[in-house]
Each structure stands twice: as structure tokens, then as C-alpha cells.
Amino acid sequence: MIRIQNITKSFGRTQVLQDVSLDLPEGGVTALIGPNGAGKSTLLSIIARLAPADGGRVSIDGLDAHQAPSADLARLIAMLRQDNHLTARLTVRELIGFGRFPHSGGRLNAADQAAIDRAVAYLDLAELQHRFLDQLSGGQRQRAFVAMTIAQETKYLLLDEPLNNLDMKHARAMMRLLRQISQDLGKTVLVVLHDINFASCHADRIVAMKDGRIFATGTPRQIVAPEVLADLYETDIPVHDIDGRRIAAFYD
Amino acid sequence: MPRNRRPQLALAALGLLTAGLILAFMTVGAKGNWDFILPFRGRKLLGLVIIAHAVACSTVLFQTVTSNRILTPAIMGFDSLFVLCATLLVTAFGSTAMAGFDPRLIFAANAVLMVAASMALYRWLFRDGTEDLHRILLIGVVVGILFRSLAEFLQRMLDPNEFMVLTDMMFASFNAVPLDLLGVASLLVGLVTLWLIPRLPRLDVMALGRPVGINLGLDWRRETMAVLVAISVLVSVSVALVGPILFFGLMAAALAHLAVGSSAHRHVLPAASLIAVSLLVGGQMLLERVFAFDTALRILVEFAGGIIFITLLVARGRR
Amino acid sequence: MPVLAIAIAINLGLAALSLFVGVSQVSLSGLWAGQDDQWLVLIESRLPRMAALILAGATMAIAGVLTQTLIRNRFVEPSNTGMMEAAGLGLLLMMLLFPAAPIIAKMAVGTVFAMAGTAIFLAILRRVPMRDPMLVPLIGIMLSGIIFAGSSFVAYRFDMVQSLLAWTQGDLSGVMRGRYELLWLAAVGAGLAWFAADRFTVAGLGRDMASSLGLSHGRVVALGLAIVSLVTAIVVVSVGMIPFLGLIVPNIVSLALGDNMRRAIPWAAIGGAGLVLFCDILGRVIIMPYEVPVGTIMGVIGSAVFLWLIAGRRRAA
Structure with a gap:
């Protein structure tokens, strides 16, 4: 399990992460969504020890992500x-x-x-x-x-916007691959996504971030809902049920 | 599984070339007493080999730490930094007092100062990451000019009459390597080389850049700092022996990548070193024996290296 | 314009100071008393030196403004575009091939070489589609290095290192009456630049914009760079290279006043003259009775300020 406790981080005067705490259970695909500047990529970098946090701690299966030997973490x-x-x-x-x-x-x-x-x-x-x-x-x-x-x-796999620069065919193949990886190989996948419809169709769990805080966590059905999205993105987003999946229609 | 034999072949060819050039350097045009010629040319050869190896290794390592094929310690001002450190030391103790010390002791003090100063310089240069290559390059180049100007200024202040003597010392030629430093220089370069060998796989990972390196379990900060100390020592040795040479390392590293067609350090490092030795030994021999004209090797190296540098920059801009 | 008045007053003060600083004693009371030796030093050495300082400083700063406007990059000047080194190479070759040629001929050849150096620089730039502003001076510095390596090679081969050093290190200690007057020609060139300032400003907007405003872009750029080459060659042949002067003065003027050339040129001239006067006086007093050449001091101050300018860009980005 990845346990994130009271992480804070600022760049200069801008506070990017404010007291973020989150438990990620093992298994499945978790999508991290939210508006630009919500702190998703920063959080991912801190979990992966690419950036130091100003405060708080991250532990991965009990190992402190910023204290444990980097070589041990690399196998995890x-x-x-x-x-x-x-x-x-x-x-x-x-x-x-x-x-x-x-x-x-x-x-x-x-x-x-x-x-x-x-x-x-x-x-x-x-x-x-x-x-x-x-x-x-x-x-x-x-x-x-x-x-x-x-x-x-490794048991855990983090991906930062893997769909960037991919066309529809390749984006879809990538998302299917991630799901397959988590099912076949038993990996826990945490992926930052921009397109909430991909999150809705492929994730087991969605974590929504806004203004450097965790805004909501839940199943796709709970998060991809008009009332949640309206608050999250501060714009009205209609949501349709298509073949049993929640699809947000934000192209009009 | 098809295996690429090119690196091994290239290394073997380079090894033969270097051996041939060394043999020629020792024997061509030799008249008279071998008991005199062999040790005399041997010392000169040793100097050239140490310089070439130190410059080649420091350049390849620096390109690894910065994940970039254009940056070199010399271009980023490290060579000038050593000259400045040496000048500062003379300023602090006075030139007459320095004349009384053992040159090896002075060199050791310079090297220690250099290691500390280059760490600080590196941290400052790369404090925002390496994203904006051209700016970092320009800053490095100007930092180099600043160090050089400061050193020149201090040298003028020290002793305006002996200014030319001092600059002569700083710009020693390949032909007049200070022999009293050869022993300590070989020792240092040898130690650094031994230290590098078990680290070659780690260097390969480091060349993939910081994020991938950390992801693959490198203790990035410690590893880069350790490699940087090695670079500083190598730069100290080469500058103390021949003075700063801006483009030589770049030339050796670029040619090595071309020759072996591989990014693995176990291929690139020896290739760069062999190419550097061939260039220096061959070039020196050519100028001495064929053109009877031996002061200009560094100028030719700078000339050719500068053209390679601009070509690399332009090629990179096109991508 | 009280600020302009203050600036001119400071310059006059520095100029006056430069008359009385030096190893040979020159003082107001001595001159008043009519001491011949003091008058001799003043007329043969100090006054020419002061004039050379003001002329070289002002014209190099104007050359810098012009180079930056025409190449459309804030970080270029004659010493990092291949121009200054090429002028030096030209002079060296003249010394070698036609040592007896009059100085004006040497200067003319230096000018032609400076123009050729600039042409090579521009040709390389055209091959770099991505115009990163930091890349332009970088290529220029390296080109200058290559040309200088060529000059050094010639100098070593023909035992002319001394002459090469005389041009590479800006030094005014040898300036005397009869040995600096070419600089007045540089001043004429710089004056021409001021006269045509508006054209150069428009050309600095770029080929497309300039053409749509009805300006023959190529011709104006060529004329401007010819003026810069002339000024550079003259300064190199009379007092040697003064690095960074054309870079830092125009940048500071531009930070304060913006980029209208007609307004920037007089300020650049005042700033350039003042800075060179200051550095030269500093060089004369700092290790009396010896002198530190003005080029050495400018090297330290100039590279430090240049560094600050690039670092400032980091914050803006």
C-alpha cells in the first residue's frame, strides 16, 4: 500500500500541495484527475522520490519513499x-x-x-x-x-500523462494495456490522466485533485457525475450513460 | 540473437592505431644514443597520454552527469576555474613564498581547492535542471570568460613585470609538460580510472538522465557528486600539465561516439581515451617531425574543435 | 533633461580626472606656473589619451547598439560576432604581407575582414532555423574563438605574437599625439549611424516588417554592419580590443529607456565613454606605478555584467 501523509510542497510563494493525505490500496488502476495546476504531477513526482516534499511523508509497503535506499525502492x-x-x-x-x-x-x-x-x-x-x-x-x-x-x-507503476501526444488508436491501446498489466501481472497502477472519459472507462478508482488538495475519491460512477465535475472543474459538464459507462460531454 | 560487433571492432582498430602511433613516436627520426632517447621521449609520451586520457574521461563523464553531448567541463568554465584557483593561491601566499614550496604540494592544494569550487559551480549552473541547454551553455561560457579575466587581472596585480612569465606558465604547451608533476599526475589519473571501472554500468544508467536514473534506483545526488569529484581531479591534472584546452575533450568524445556507435561507457570511455591519445601523439609527431614546428598543436586542436562544436550546435538546432 | 545634464557632468569630471592621473605629475598649479614638462605630458600624452578613451568608448557602444538592432539579438556585439577577431586577423595579415603599407590601408583591410567575419556569422545563423536568443551569442563566441585560433597560428608561425597581443588587449597606455587620430573617423561613422537611426530601427523590426514599410532591408542591414565593421577595425588598430563594452552599455540603456535607436544612441555614447574613462583611470591607479590595461578591467566587469544580464533573463522567462 502507498500511504501519503500530510504532504505539503511549494515552489517559491505558490503552494502546490497543501496537506495531502491519501491511501492507495494494492491492485487495480487508479486515475488521478483534476484541473491544470491541481498538483497531480507534483504529487506523483514526490511519490516517485523525483522531488522532495516540504513536509509530510510517503511510505510504500512500509518503506519511507525519501529515506529508504533508492535501490530498494527501485525494485518496488x-x-x-x-x-x-x-x-x-x-x-x-x-x-x-x-x-x-x-x-x-x-x-x-x-x-x-x-x-x-x-x-x-x-x-x-x-x-x-x-x-x-x-x-x-x-x-x-x-x-x-x-x-x-x-x-x-515492480509492484507499483506510476505514469504521468502517458496519453500525451498519442492519437486515438494509440491512446486507447495504452489504456487497455495498463488495465491488462494490472490484471495479468497484479501491478498497482497510478496514472495521471487529462481525459476524464478514459479514467471513467478504464480506472477502478479515481482520485480527483483541486488546488493542491484531494477533492474527492471514489469509483468512476461516483466521481464522473455532473455535481462533482461542476465543482471540480468549475464549469457545468453534462454526463451521459452510454453502454453502462459514464461519459462526460464537454465538447460543445 | 544478432549481436552488434561494431564497438569491439572499432575499439580494436583504435587500439592498433594508437599502438602504431606510439611506436612511431618513440622511434621515428631517432639518431644517436637510445639510452638517452627512450627515457626522454618516454617521459614526453607519458605526459601526452595522461593529458589525453584525463581530458577524454572528464569530458565523457561530464556529458553523462549532464545527459548532454555538447557540454564539456572546459566549455562550462571548469578549466578556467582551475587557473583562477591557482592564481588565487599565489595571490594568497605571494609568489616568492610559493617558489619555495614543492610544486607537487602546490598542485595538491590547487586540486583540493578546485574540487570544492567546481562543486559549487556545478550546483549553481544546474540549479534549475538542464532543460534550457543554450542558456546553460552561454552562462557556462561567460563564466569561463569571467574566471579567465579575473585570473588575468589578479596576475597583473601580483607582478606587472612578470605578467608574461605567469601567463606562459598557465599556457604551457604540449611540448613542455612539467615533468615534476608527472608522477603524481599518473597516480591520480590511474586511481580515478580504477575507481571508474566497477562503476561503468552505473554510468550507463546515469546517462539516461535524472528521472530514469532515480527510477532505476540510483542515489542520484551521491553518485553525481562522486563523479564530479572525479571530473574535478581529472581537470586539475590536465590543466596543471598543459593549461586549459577548450575543445579537445569535445572533439574526442564526439569522435568516440561516432566510432563505436554505442552509448555504453565500457565502449565510449576507452574509445574516447584512445582517440585523444592518437590525436595528441599523432598530431605532435606530425608537427614535430614533418613540419618541424611544434608550438601550434593546441591552436590546431582549438581550431578543429571549435568547428566541430558549431557543427554540433547547428545540427542540434535543426532537429 | 536634468538626468542627461548630470550624466554629461559626470563624464566631464571623469575626463578631467583622466588628465591628471598617472605616473608623471601633472597638476593645475604646475600648469598654471607654466612648467614646460607638464604641458608637454598634457599635450603629447594625456589629452590624446582622454580623447581616445572618449572616442573609443562612445563609438564601440554605438556599434553595439547597431549590431544588436540589426542582428535582432540583445546579446551580440562586435567581440562576439566574429567581427573584432576578424579585424585583428586582417591587420595581422597586412603586417605580414605589406608591413610598409600606410595605417589607413591596414585599417581598410581590417574593415573588410570584419565585414567578412560578420558575413560568415550571419551565414551560420541562417543555417540554424531555431532562433534561440541564447544560441546566437554562443555561436558568435565560438566563431570568434576559431578566427582567433587562426590568427594565433599565423602569429606563432611568423613570430608575430607581440603584435597580436597589442590588438587583443585593449590598452591605452601607448596612446600619444599622432597615434590615435583615426578614431575621429570612427566617430564620423558612429555619427552616420545616428543620422540614419530611424532606418536602422525599422530594419531591426525584421525583413518582413521593414519591407512592408517600404525599406530595402538587405541594403540597410549591410550599410549598418559596414559602419560597425569600420568602427571596430579602427578601434582595434588604434587601442586594441575592448570586450563587452558594446554589449553591456546598450543593454543597460535599453533597460532604462527602451529601444528607440535615435534616443538610445546618445545615451549609449555617453555611457560607453564614461565606462571606458572610469576603467582606464582605475587601471592607472590600482597598482601605481604600473598599469592594468583597460581591456583586462573591462573583461572582468563586462563578463560579470553579461552574466547578470543572462541570469536576469532567467527570471523573466
Whole structure:
């Protein structure tokens, strides 16, 4: 379980997170939604120890996210950011191999190779595995990075807006993949999403943030509701039931 | 599974090239007593090899820590920082007092000062992350100019009559490497190299950048600081031996990436080092033996390196 | 305009001070008493030096304003666009090939080289589609470095390092009557820039805007950069390179007054002259009886202020 207690964070004079507390149970896909500047990405970065918090603590299965050895945490939690520009010129397989670093310390043994093979197969990258990353399309590259986190074999997986820059087909495939990962591999997935309809259709749980605080948590059915969304986004958003799913219609 | 043999082949070719050049350097045009020639040329060769290796390694490491292929310690002002540290030390103790000390002791004091100062410089340069490359580059370049100007100013203040002597010292040529420092320089460079070998896989992870590095379990702050200390030591050695060379490291690192076509440090580091040695030994030999003209190697290096730098910048701007 | 009056008064004060500071004693009472040696120092050395300081400072600052307007980048000036180093290379080659040529011919060749350096710089810039403002001076500094490496090579090969150093380090200690007068020509060039200031301002709006306002953009830019090259070559041949002067003075003027060139030019001239006077006086008194060259002091002050300007951009962004 990821336990977030009284996290505060400010950049200069702007308070980005104000006393955020949240328990994320194991299993399933949790979507983190909210208006721009709500503090979603900052919260994710603090959980993944990419940024320090000003106050409060985060513990992951009892390990303090900012005190425990980074190497131990790397076997427990993986994070994928939206911007994955690399200077190093790597093949897909080399990149996925880096996911084994927390386990192998860089010298890949047979077990590591097997884990890499599984990740390659899982994301259907066999054809591409010896290509260089800069020879791939955006969607393929994204898959390669997901494969790296799969090879890392962590219990928790955090993703910051993974649908950015993806077209409809690839966005949908990515969301299906995340659900599949959580079901097949038993991972706990926490994903920041901008499109609440994706959250509504694919998440087991939604956490809504606003102005640096947790605004509401619940099932998609509880959160994707006109009265909640109106307060969250400060604009009226009609919600329709389509094939048993809640769809917010905010395009008019 | 198809395996890419190119890095190994490239390294083998570079190794042969370097060995050939070294052999030629030791023997070509030798007249007279071998008992004199071998130790004489050997010391010179050792100096060149140490300089080349130190510059190549410090550059590749710096590019790893900053996840960038254009930044180098020399371009970001670290070389000038060493000159400034050395000048400050002379200012503090006075040039006459310094003349009485063992040069190795002075070098050690300079290196310690340099390590501390470069940590501070690095923290300041990269305090906002490395997102805005051009600004960081420009700031680094201007910081370098500022350090150089300050050092020149202090040198003028110290002894206006001996100003030229002092600048000569700071801009020693490849031909006149101070021999009294060779021992301590080889020792330091050797230690840093040994320290690096078990860390090669970690360096590969570091090159992926801070977020990925942390995600894969690196203790980022400690690791970068440790590598930075190594860089400072290497820069101290190379600047103490030949003075600042702006573009040499960039040239070696860029050519190494081209040659091995791999990002793994176990390929890039030795390749950069071999290329640097070949460039210095080969270039020095060519200028000495063929053109009978031995002061200009650093100028040629700066000339070619500067063109490579602008090419890299322009190519990067196009992407 | 009380501020302008104060600024001019400060400059006059500095100019007067520069007449009386130095190793050889020159004082009002001595001059009053008609001491010939003091009059000699004043007329042969101090007055020419003062004039050279004012002329070099003012014209370099104006050259900076012009360069920044025409290249449309706040961080460029003759010393980081390949111009100053190219002028130096031209002078060096003249010394080598035609040592007996009159100084005016050397200056002309220096000007042509400066223009060629600028042309190379602009050609490189055209190949960089992404016009990051920080990238422009960066490329310029590196180009200058490459040209300087070329000059050093020539200088080493033909044993002319001394002459090279004379141009690279701005130093006014050698200025005497008969050895600085070319600077008046630079002043004419700078005056021309003021006269045509409005055209340059419009050209600085960019090719499209300038063309739609009916201006022949290419020709105006070429004329402006020719003026800058002339001024640069003259300053380099008479007193040596003074780095950053053309950069920091116009930037500070622009922060205070905005970017209308007609208004900026006189202020830049006053600021440039004042700054060079100040640095030169400082250089003369700081380690009496020796001198620190004005170029060295400008190197420290200039790079520090430049750094502050770039860092200021960080906050604005």
C-alpha cells in the first residue's frame, strides 16, 4: 500500500500541495484527475522520490519513499514520465535491459534475459527489439518505455500523462494495456490522466485533485457525475450513460 | 540473437592505431644514443597520454552527469576555474613564498581547492535542471570568460613585470609538460580510472538522465557528486600539465561516439581515451617531425574543435 | 533633461580626472606656473589619451547598439560576432604581407575582414532555423574563438605574437599625439549611424516588417554592419580590443529607456565613454606605478555584467 501523509510542497510563494493525505490500496488502476495546476504531477513526482516534499511523508509497503535506499525502492516502484527524451542512442532491447538494473546492477544474467524476453513479448516488441529508439514512432517508443518498467518487475507503476501526444488508436491501446498489466501481472497502477472519459472507462478508482488538495475519491460512477465535475472543474459538464459507462460531454 | 560487433571492432582498430602511433613516436627520426632517447621521449609520451586520457574521461563523464553531448567541463568554465584557483593561491601566499614550496604540494592544494569550487559551480549552473541547454551553455561560457579575466587581472596585480612569465606558465604547451608533476599526475589519473571501472554500468544508467536514473534506483545526488569529484581531479591534472584546452575533450568524445556507435561507457570511455591519445601523439609527431614546428598543436586542436562544436550546435538546432 | 545634464557632468569630471592621473605629475598649479614638462605630458600624452578613451568608448557602444538592432539579438556585439577577431586577423595579415603599407590601408583591410567575419556569422545563423536568443551569442563566441585560433597560428608561425597581443588587449597606455587620430573617423561613422537611426530601427523590426514599410532591408542591414565593421577595425588598430563594452552599455540603456535607436544612441555614447574613462583611470591607479590595461578591467566587469544580464533573463522567462 502507498500511504501519503500530510504532504505539503511549494515552489517559491505558490503552494502546490497543501496537506495531502491519501491511501492507495494494492491492485487495480487508479486515475488521478483534476484541473491544470491541481498538483497531480507534483504529487506523483514526490511519490516517485523525483522531488522532495516540504513536509509530510510517503511510505510504500512500509518503506519511507525519501529515506529508504533508492535501490530498494527501485525494485518496488517504477515511474514513467511523459517526456522521455534520451541523449544515449539505445536499441529497444538495451533500453528494456536497463529495467533490470535494480536487480542485476548492470551485469545481465540468464534470469534477467528471461525477464527482458517476457517484457518484449508482452508488449509485442519482438520485431522492433534491435531497432534504435530514434527510429521508432512516438507510440512505439512509448511501448518500449513501458516494457522497460515491466522488466523492472515492480509492484507499483506510476505514469504521468502517458496519453500525451498519442492519437486515438494509440491512446486507447495504452489504456487497455495498463488495465491488462494490472490484471495479468497484479501491478498497482497510478496514472495521471487529462481525459476524464478514459479514467471513467478504464480506472477502478479515481482520485480527483483541486488546488493542491484531494477533492474527492471514489469509483468512476461516483466521481464522473455532473455535481462533482461542476465543482471540480468549475464549469457545468453534462454526463451521459452510454453502454453502462459514464461519459462526460464537454465538447460543445 | 544478432549481436552488434561494431564497438569491439572499432575499439580494436583504435587500439592498433594508437599502438602504431606510439611506436612511431618513440622511434621515428631517432639518431644517436637510445639510452638517452627512450627515457626522454618516454617521459614526453607519458605526459601526452595522461593529458589525453584525463581530458577524454572528464569530458565523457561530464556529458553523462549532464545527459548532454555538447557540454564539456572546459566549455562550462571548469578549466578556467582551475587557473583562477591557482592564481588565487599565489595571490594568497605571494609568489616568492610559493617558489619555495614543492610544486607537487602546490598542485595538491590547487586540486583540493578546485574540487570544492567546481562543486559549487556545478550546483549553481544546474540549479534549475538542464532543460534550457543554450542558456546553460552561454552562462557556462561567460563564466569561463569571467574566471579567465579575473585570473588575468589578479596576475597583473601580483607582478606587472612578470605578467608574461605567469601567463606562459598557465599556457604551457604540449611540448613542455612539467615533468615534476608527472608522477603524481599518473597516480591520480590511474586511481580515478580504477575507481571508474566497477562503476561503468552505473554510468550507463546515469546517462539516461535524472528521472530514469532515480527510477532505476540510483542515489542520484551521491553518485553525481562522486563523479564530479572525479571530473574535478581529472581537470586539475590536465590543466596543471598543459593549461586549459577548450575543445579537445569535445572533439574526442564526439569522435568516440561516432566510432563505436554505442552509448555504453565500457565502449565510449576507452574509445574516447584512445582517440585523444592518437590525436595528441599523432598530431605532435606530425608537427614535430614533418613540419618541424611544434608550438601550434593546441591552436590546431582549438581550431578543429571549435568547428566541430558549431557543427554540433547547428545540427542540434535543426532537429 | 536634468538626468542627461548630470550624466554629461559626470563624464566631464571623469575626463578631467583622466588628465591628471598617472605616473608623471601633472597638476593645475604646475600648469598654471607654466612648467614646460607638464604641458608637454598634457599635450603629447594625456589629452590624446582622454580623447581616445572618449572616442573609443562612445563609438564601440554605438556599434553595439547597431549590431544588436540589426542582428535582432540583445546579446551580440562586435567581440562576439566574429567581427573584432576578424579585424585583428586582417591587420595581422597586412603586417605580414605589406608591413610598409600606410595605417589607413591596414585599417581598410581590417574593415573588410570584419565585414567578412560578420558575413560568415550571419551565414551560420541562417543555417540554424531555431532562433534561440541564447544560441546566437554562443555561436558568435565560438566563431570568434576559431578566427582567433587562426590568427594565433599565423602569429606563432611568423613570430608575430607581440603584435597580436597589442590588438587583443585593449590598452591605452601607448596612446600619444599622432597615434590615435583615426578614431575621429570612427566617430564620423558612429555619427552616420545616428543620422540614419530611424532606418536602422525599422530594419531591426525584421525583413518582413521593414519591407512592408517600404525599406530595402538587405541594403540597410549591410550599410549598418559596414559602419560597425569600420568602427571596430579602427578601434582595434588604434587601442586594441575592448570586450563587452558594446554589449553591456546598450543593454543597460535599453533597460532604462527602451529601444528607440535615435534616443538610445546618445545615451549609449555617453555611457560607453564614461565606462571606458572610469576603467582606464582605475587601471592607472590600482597598482601605481604600473598599469592594468583597460581591456583586462573591462573583461572582468563586462563578463560579470553579461552574466547578470543572462541570469536576469532567467527570471523573466
